[in-house]
Structures are given as C-alpha cells and as structure tokens.
Amino acid sequence: MELSGAWQRAARGAMLLAADGTLKPTIFAEMSALATSTGAINLGQGFPDEDGPAEVLEAARQAITDGMNQYPPGLGFPVLREAISRHQHRFYGLTPDPDREVIVTAGATEALAAAILALVETGDEVVTFEPFYDSYAAMIALSGAVHRTVALRAPLFQPDHDELRRAVTDRTRIILVNNPHNPTGAMMDLETLELIVELAHRHDAVIVTDEVYEHLTFGRVHLPIATLPGAWDRTVTVSSGGKTFSTTGWKVGWMTGPSELLQVILAVKQFLTYVNAAPFQPAIAVGLGLPDEFFRGVASVLQGKRDLLSAGLRHAGFSVSESQGSYFVVADAAPLGFADAAGLCRRLPELAGVVAVPMSAFVTDEHKSDYASLVRFAFCKRVDVLERASAQLAGLSR
Ligand SMILES: Cc1ncc(COP(=O)(O)O)c(C=O)c1O
Numbered sequence: 001m002e003l004s005g006a007w008q009r010a011a012r013g014a015m016l017l018a019a020d021g022t023l024k025p026t027i028f029a030e031m032s033a034l035a036t037s038t039g040a041i042n043l044g045q046g047f048p049d050e051d052g053p054a055e056v057l058e059a060a061r062q063a064i065t066d067g068m069n070q071y072p073p074g075l076g077f078p079v080l081r082e083a084i085s086r087h088q089h090r091f092y093g094l095t096p097d098p099d100r101e102v103i104v105t106a107g108a109t110e111a112l113a114a115a116i117l118a119l120v121e122t123g124d125e126v127v128t129f130e131p132f133y134d135s136y137a138a139m140i141a142l143s144g145a146v147h148r149t150v151a152l153r154a155p156l157f158q159p160d161h162d163e164l165r166r167a168v169t170d171r172t173r174i175i176l177v178n179n180p181h182n183p184t185g186a187m188m189d190l191e192t193l194e195l196i197v198e199l200a201h202r203h204d205a206v207i208v209t210d211e212v213y214e215h216l217t218f219g220r221v222h223l224p225i226a227t228l229p230g231a232w233d234r235t236v237t238v239s240s241g242g243k244t245f246s247t248t249g250w251k252v253g254w255m256t257g258p259s260e261l262l263q264v265i266l267a268v269k270q271f272l273t274y275v276n277a278a279p280f281q282p283a284i285a286v287g288l289g290l291p292d293e294f295f296r297g298v299a300s301v302l303q304g305k306r307d308l309l310s311a312g313l314r315h316a317g318f319s320v321s322e323s324q325g326s327y328f329v330v331a332d333a334a335p336l337g338f339a340d341a342a343g344l345c346r347r348l349p350e351l352a353g354v355v356a357v358p359m360s361a362f363v364t365d366e367h368k369s370d371y372a373s374l375v376r377f378a379f380c381k382r383v384d385v386l387e388r389a390s391a392q393l394a395g396l397s398r
C-alpha cells in the first residue's frame with residue numbers, strides 16, 4: 001500500500017522517506033528498539049523513568065472513580081483551563097481568559113499540528129530554528145508550506161540575528177519558536193526573543209512557541225515570548241503537563257493566546273482528536289496548582305542529573321555543551337575520534353551499553369554535516385541509571 005501523497009510530503013519533510021520511496025523508522029524508534037534488543041541504558045528518548053507527584057497521580061485515579069470517563073468539552077474541562085490561566089498568571093503575569101484564550105489539547109503535539117494546519121496556506125513559509133523537534137517538519141510539509149530554518153550552532157546554539165532577519169520575510173506565516181530547546185538544551189536570550197517579536201510585526205507573521213520545558217530550566221528563569229511588549233496579540237503559546245509532571249503518556253497539553261487565533265486553530269483541533277484524556281485533565285489541574293517549591297524542586301533535581309551526566313560525558317572524552325533547560329545535553333564525539341555520530345550511536349550499545357540519538361535526526365539533509373559529530377543524551381533518568389551510564393561511557397576513551 002502506498003502512503004498518500006500529502007503524507008509522503010510530510011514523511012519527506014521529517015526526513016523519513018528513503019530515496020527509493022520507502023518509509024524509514026524514526027531514529028527514536030530505531031534507537032529504542034536497539035536499547036530493548038541489547039539491554040542498553042536508553043538515554044535516547046526523552047521520557048522519565050520515575051513517577052511524578054503522588055497528588056497528581058492520585059487525582060487521576062480519583063477522577064476515574066468519580067466517573068470522569070466520557071468526552072470532556074471541546075475546549076477542555078473548565079477546571080484545567082482555569083488552572084492553566086492561573087498558572088500563566090502566577091509564573092508570568094499573563095491573564096488568559098480560561099473560556100476564550102485557553103484550549104486543552106492532546107499533548108503539545110496536537111496543539112502544534114493544529115496551529116500549523118490551521119494558519120498556513122500552501123506556499124506560505126514557516127521559519128523554525130534548526131535542529132528542530134521532528135513533528136514540526138512533518139506538519140509544515142503536510143500543510144504544503146515551505147520550511148525555512150535558522151541555524152543554532154554549537155556550542156551555544158543561539159541564532160545569528162542577521163540570519164534570522166534574512167529568514168523572516170513577507171512570505172513568512174509562522175515563526176515557530178521552541179524555548180527551552182530540544183535537542184540542544186539552549187534557552188533564547190532576551191534580544192533574540194525581542195527580535196522575533198519585531199520581525200513578526202514587520203512581516204505580519206504569527207509566533208507559535210513550544211514551551212513544554214518551561215519549568216525544566218537550570219539557574220535561569222523561563223521568559224515566555226508572549227510576555228514581551230506587543231507579542232500577545234500574535235502569539236500562540238503551547239505547553240504540556242508531560243514533562244513538568246513526568247506524565248508524558250497522558251498527553252495533556254494546551255495552548256494559550258488571543259481568541260481570534262485560537263478560534264481558527266480550534267476548527268482544526270476538533271477534527272484531529274476532538275478531545276482527549278478526560279480523567280487526566282483534572283489531575284494536571286492539580287499539578288499546575290502545586291506550590292512553588294514543587295516547581296523549584298523539579299528543576300533542581302533535574303539540574304543535578306544534568307550535572308551528573310554532563311560530568312560523565314566529559315570524563316568519557318566528549319566535549320559537552322552546557323544545557324540550560326529541557327531533558328537533554330549535547331555532546332561532541334569528535335574529540336573521541338568519532339566524526340559520525342549516527343554511526344557511533346548505532347555502535348554505542350555494543351561499545352558502552354548506552355543508547356543516545358545523533359543530532360542529525362533533528363536537521364535537514366543539507367545541514368547534516370554541520371552537526372555530524374554531535375549526540376543528544378537524555379538525563380531525565382534515575383541517578384543510579386545515570387551513574388551506571390557514566391561509568392560505562394568512561395570505557396570509550398580507553
Ligand atoms: C520540543 C517538544 N515539543 C513537543 C513535545 C511533545 O509534547 P507532548 O508529549 O505534550 O505532545 C516534545 C516531546 O518530546 C518536545 O520535546
């Protein structure tokens with residue numbers, strides 16, 4: 001059976017279509033399969049191996065017991081929309097109206113898909129920062145838009161402002177921001193965020209910003225682009241409970257923004273999933289209302305894990321970029337004599353009993369060589385797992 005033309009475009013956009021037209025598995029699927037078949041420690045895919053807060057888990061059990069098991073309203077349960085609105089106010093001073101400016105989605109993934117599909121016409125341009133999360137490229141290609149990228153180069157992974165100015169034009173419909181950034185762990189500085197707002201105004205573009213790692217930052221406070229002067233009216237902010245509360249499998253996400261934009265996006269979202277995750281919605285509402293210490297604690301525990309794995313990677317001989325946020329750290333394998341990270345990742349289970357993902361999985365074919373020796377490691381794992389991985393990786397340089 002042939003994949004439809006539109007999805008062939010999407011698969012090509014996401015670099016999953018081989019030259020002979022066959023579909024390749026994603027590198028995440030390939031690497032996770034390798035972890036399973038070899039028993040290696042999986043630092044490839046970004047999911048935590050410990051449960052999140054007990055109150056949140058208990059609230060989901062209670063919601064099931066209480067019978068919250070049918071379709072929620074199209075916008076999401078009011079209890080969650082109100083909690084999202086309060087959260088935006090508590091942390092960022094934003095005041096989205098829970099009835100008009102908040103929509104609950106099936107993870108951030110659905111929010112991003114609906115936003116791109118709703119706002120973009122064939123031939124429009126979408127600007128992303130490269131490397132990028134793989135679903136962006138697939139959705140941009142599916143929408144028929146042209147994908148323009150601005151490079152984030154090692155070791156700091158900040159965009160060059162002139163390159164950004166050249167990439168955004170009157171053809172740009174969306175500037176798609178991801179801050180804190182997967183896979184690099186970089187956070188955008190204020191000047192870059194201001195420039196994005198300025199360019200969006202100048203070229204009448206919408207900013208869609210993926211902030212799923214908003215609470216997982218290390219020594220830096222996350223600044224949503226929607227808080228900048230002039231940004232709110234043209235910004236759709238996307239986030240999710242998966243990362244903050246270690247509930248990635250629940251797929252409870254949301255978007256906030258001006259109702260004119262959200263109404264249009266809702267028209268698409270209602271035909272993607274319509275609604276999802278009924279009993280998990282009130283549970284994430286409980287999570288969003290947890291005291292500040294919880295949010296500080298999540299970040300500081302993860303910072304300790306970042307430090308542990310980064311030190312292990314340095315000790316093993318990698319050159320390591322400092323991760324400022326997210327679950328991920330980028331390590332350059334060139335000092336160890338590995339110029340090809342994809343090749344190294346395929347051999348890493350046998351060499352060190354560890355699985356990781358090459359950065360080339362997050363870049364377009366024409367830019368793969370710029371990232372050829374870089375590897376992404378996930379540190380959202382138990383301390384003993386990270387210690388074991390570090391000890392095993394130390395054997396690489398011997
Ligand atoms: C940058 C980024 N955006 C979105 C997602 C997906 O979020 P969700 O599971 O809420 O759909 C991920 C998950 O890895 C991510 O890293």
